[in-house]
Amino acid sequence: MQEQDIEQAYSAKRAFFDGGSTRSYAFRVAQLAKLKAAIKRREDEILTALHADMCKPVYEAFSSEVGILYEEIDYAISHLKRWMRPQRVGTSLMLQPSRSRIVAEPRGVVLIIGPWNYPFQLLIAPLVGAIAAGCCAVLLPSDMAPHTAAVVAKLVGETFDSCYVSVAPGSGAQLGPMLIEGFPFNHIFFTGSPKVGRQVMGMAAKHLTPVTLELGGKSPAIVHADANLRVSVRRLVWAKFFNAGQTCVAPDYLLVHHSVKDEVVELAKGCIREFYGDDPERCADLTRIVNRRRFDTLMGYLADGRIAHGGRSNPEKLYIEPTLLENVSLEAPIMQEEIFGPILPIIVYDSLDEALAIVRRNRYPLALYLFTQSKRVERFFVEQVEFGGGAINNALLHLVSPKVPFGGVMASGTGSYHGRRSFEAFSHHKSILSTSTLVNLSFFFPPYTSAKLKLARWFMR
Template identity: 35%
Template sequence: MDNLNSSPSPVRWFMVLRRSKPVESPVRKFSTSSLCEEVLTKVRDAFSSGKTKPYSFRLLQLNAILQMLEEHEADFIEALNKDMHRPRFETVLSEMITVKNEAMYAINNLQKWMKPKTVQKSMISLLDNCFVQKEPVGVVLIVGGWTFPIEQSLIPMIGAVAAGNCVILKPSENSSQAANLLQILLPQYMDTSCYHIIRGEHRDVLTVLENKFDHVFYTGDRTIGKQVLQVAAKKLTPVSLVLGGKNPCYVDKLCDLRVAARRIAWARFINAGQNTLAPEYVLCHPDLKERLIHELRNCVREFYGHNPRESPDYGRMACTEQYQRVKDLLSTGQVAFGGETDDGDLYIAPTVLTDVQEPDAIMEHEILGPILPILTTQTLDEAIDFINKRDRPMTIYVYSGNQEVISQIMHRTSSGSFCSNDSMIQNLNTSLPCGGIGNSGIGIYRGKYSFNTFSHRRACVLRTTTAECVTHLRYPPYTEKTLQLIKWACTLSKKENSSWCCIL
């Protein structure tokens, strides 16, 4: 590829440093929609040239992402440690392995995904070639989240690249070191005429959307997500939203409470609780509450010691704004354990709350911090009713040794995903879709689902002119005889379960 290592256009808010090792550098951000429009024009020209469509080009770019992750893993670990005191173990597990697997999965399956899909034909179309062709939608805007900034930027980007699109990526400013690193590294590995990074605050995406994109993929909070949807609708731009929600976790009496506590505590307190798939609250029977709190306290001590602030394995909040927002939630209910904070260090201890009421702010908004409220319900039906009267969440968890309890919750509730007897493990499987439903998001992604999200499925029929003896039946003058023949040829047959369709 001739321009793989070519220098990018000198746009004010877009800067690239070509070094073997990235270093900290001043960041230039866009300030007006016109600047984004300038880059968008160049990217759209690149897409119009058709260079992103061939299998060889897509494969080259996917391998470039994989190579970047492998060669600069230590740099990503360091950046996320600076952003949120993230332990190396957590970054490797939750971001590096996950994104590498996503890229490798796309590389291994891309050729199969790109193949046209043949469809069943009717008697009238037996001589035709009928298939669905998957084509790139065009220029995609991806707005990454801040809780897992590498994963939430690159996983949707991998899907968009695999589908043959051009991409403008806007990583989150709440994880500024990670955003800086992506801004420096991506142009070193990927075609700079097709893939660009823009910088700015999350709210600035609304200004960027004054330009026309072919698809917008947004990860972030619900308030801005709704605004993104409204602004994109003015230009009829398709939108995918990953918004998070209040993920319930039901703990049944018939479960291994020790194992349940370990898995819940790990999922809630990894990355200092900054995770849209973490359990947001626990529902359990009143008789179980104190035992569960005891086990959770033991797990926190086992994981992080008696003072988590001194543990090398416990993170910090990503920015002052998020820290203060989560700290304010500690005034809700009663602290069962934890609750310590440090403004200077953006530290909030792993905390469990009790006596939380439904109208409390912590039950209305996604926590994204190391706080776990525990509420009680007398029966399984009461727990299901509690879940169902709230907005549908990103995921639902249930811990039980009773398969009937698991089945009841799975079939009587609705959520983006569901997992029994573990938490967040569904996110590690590249074959499973990820995404919310209702207020927790729109659309799905991961693996083939990402490829489909960023592809247009084009219905194609390749005919000849040799069947005019049949197709003439559709022409005037109309007669009852020709109508009956057409009905016979086109009507669905229940017995054969056929998909006859009229292609006259």
């Protein structure tokens, strides 16, 4: 795509937004309904594309990439009128006779940059918020999932006027900087790695463009001595190997109390065999690695510990067996970087303080999962660890509900979305003070007498 074409696309959206068409409730709801209908119409094509890009099982692809969007769109439609309504707030006594309100207005023309691991959902979910907020949008899909990117382009092209929402075709590595630095978008929503997130934030600073960054990090799963092990390990293994571990909130490593470590490892081996069979390479329910570069990186991690289970691979099929890794040093490469693959390092701890110190070596994870029956242990980790969100006695599922925000903290991201937070991410909240003209108090105006100062001190005590 030539820079001139990008400029024309951007200018068309700016003109469309300035024309005011996106601001009405009726328009926004209609576009959300059109989006859902388009996804339903092309559902099979979307699932086929996801399988072509990463061999995603239909169940995982539908539940995590399509079905979750239906719920997100329905929630936005049913709550949008209330979200758009100006919020009346109290007014301090010294400002009377006045009334105060907060008005949510659309930010304008926004840029949404999607990742490759959930290439449909993580591009369209922010779009739901942008539409609900009344914005125009440019979408930049990941070129590492080309089949899904093609379906997105087709779906958006047939559903929306290009002056309203469009897809920027081409290489994200080339187009991203061109879009971010070349045009003053009113907001940028990026999902991807912390490394690229820093670059996006730096480039956005040229135009002082606000950003939402949904990044990642080393999200710990902690299994305490008092956990219900059979239930906990089953949930943990499912969450870790869902999408072959290529999930930003996947349990990145396992911290397990020394007293239950051996039992946890044996239970995990049993769950892997139950879920994927004795030969997971033949299992249709296991996603493949996205490309050879990622495959080679993951295979390099296997030298960082002793393989307790798994470890087999097939580079031609980009297949890596669900793997448990023991005797892993905290200094090993696998413990310095987000794994993003089907390898689970297992670290033993003796005390809560020791576990906390390990977590803080990779501070600000996107998620934390704690398996315990103790409220004291739960309070300890929830209060002591800064993390984006998480679950107690579960994993992964906290991001499903549109009723709670999803986002990171510091290195794992800035800002949040889902449900109302998506609407707020793409809105500017404008404060308005309305004052009656029937009374015009001289309190604020010169000359500033001692009596006025005395009144100010009384009002602002």
